[in-house]
Amino acid sequence: MDNADRHLYFSFFNEVNIIGQLSRAQFEARLPKGVLLPHFSVLNHLVRVGDGATPLALARAFQVPKTTMTHTVSGLVQRAFVTLKSNPKDGRSKTVWLTNAGREFRDDAIKLLDDDMEALRAAIPADKISALVPALEEIRVFLDAYRNEPEDP
Amino acid sequence: MDNADRHLYFSFFNEVNIIGQLSRAQFEARLPKGVLLPHFSVLNHLVRVGDGATPLALARAFQVPKTTMTHTVSGLVQRAFVTLKSNPKDGRSKTVWLTNAGREFRDDAIKLLDDDMEALRAAIPADKISALVPALEEIRVFLDAYRNEPEDP
DNA sequence: ATTATATAGTACGATATCGCATTAAATTAA
DNA sequence: TTAATTTAATGCGATATCGTACTATATAAT
Structure with a gap:
């Protein structure tokens, strides 16, 4: 090269x-002190695609190690934004459920971020972003697959 | 929105x-255990744009807090990839200089990464990346400027 | 059925990151 | 000139991230 x-x-x-x-x-x-982007991202994900996901599924969705997701979810539990239930389909596993407080927090956070979003949109219009996202997805998918490839023997 | x-x-x-x-x-x-992306990135930056930069200038180049750059540079000093000299133009300040070991490490690291780069290029050709970079730069520049804007009074 | 292997979650330890406060030097104001 | 303010770097403390190891459960192999 x-x-x-x-x-x-x-x-x-x-x-x-x-x-x-x-x-x-x-x-x-x-965001309020101590609430980090991963906290918001997980809440947002649960709202968008539905709750009841396992911690491992969340870790995969965000491409972080499962220990990291355990930590993130425990922060959400401490703040009572989610609750954990045992997974009826798998005794090793758990499921993550939004509380009302979690949904409210996510909605409020979006409002807090909205001015910034608008400012960004004023500078970088939505069609410019739409043009980027598919390529980024493609690169992300490649990296994800590549990472799991076996090494050369 | x-x-x-x-x-x-x-x-x-x-x-x-x-x-x-x-x-x-x-x-x-x-990379060898304990050498992280920021270490490599700083070495690469110094090779590309020339050494003698101050830690603060490096922090700005990579948009990290200066305490983070202090930490990163100290790791490079420990590995003897750079040396610090006092800044003759400013007694508070220092300048960061590549050692031969630092240049060699950077060159070797690039070779180690080359196979991965090739694999990526095979999946996502260079012209697709070139098409993305200017828009990303634009977004990065906006975010950098936006962050430094005064708050609403 | 029993055993071996794989998987989900977590506890623990190491360390990168970063905010705050401090020190020393430079710059500005009076 | 002297005093006040700003700035560069760093020490310190808090904590997010992540690798390793462990436990409990599920799945596969025999």
Whole structure:
């Protein structure tokens, strides 16, 4: 690979990382102290796709180690934003359920973030974002699959 | 903002965050234990744009808090990949300089990553990445400027 | 049926990240 | 010049993240 291509791919990942850092910091500055982006993200996910997911399913959805998701979910439990129930289909497992407080918190957080979202949309219109997301999804899917590939023998 | 747009922007940041996580984990799996992506990134930056930068300038380049950069640089010093000199222009400040070991480590790391890069390029060709980077830069620049804006009075 | 293997969740330890406070030096104001 | 303010770097403390190891349960193999 020549230097130009190498630099291109490095630049891509560098931009992605910086956008991730900045957006996360911005998000968390709006949320109550101690509530982090992963907390909100999990609540939002449960609202959108429905609750009752297992912690492991959530870990996979967000591509984080399961120990990390245990930690995140325990924070949500402490704040009574979710409750855990045993999984009737699997005695090893649990299921995660939204409480009313969890739904309210998620709705309120979206309102808190809405001004920032609007400011972003004013600078970067929605069609520009729509144009990016499919390619990003493709890259994310590749990385996810690649990570699970067996090593060369 | 309607739900569709909100979800679009959330999806964008979600994809960005996951790509950041996965790429970082992949990178670090190739590097020697204890050497992290930020270590490599700083070395690579110093090689590319020249060494002698101050820690604060590096923190700004990577959009991390200066305490984080202090920590990262100290790791590079421990491994003798860089040395710190006092800044002749400012007694409060320091400058960061590559050692031969640091340059060699960076070059070797690039070789270690090259197979992964090739695999990625085979799946996502360079022109697809080039098409993304300018928009990502634009978003990053917006977020960086937005973060420094004064609050509403 | 019994045994072996795989899987879900968690406890624990290591450490990266980052906010706050401190120190020393530079800059600005009076 | 002296005093007040700003700035660069770092020590310290809190905690998120994540790897390893462990327990309990489920699934597969014999």
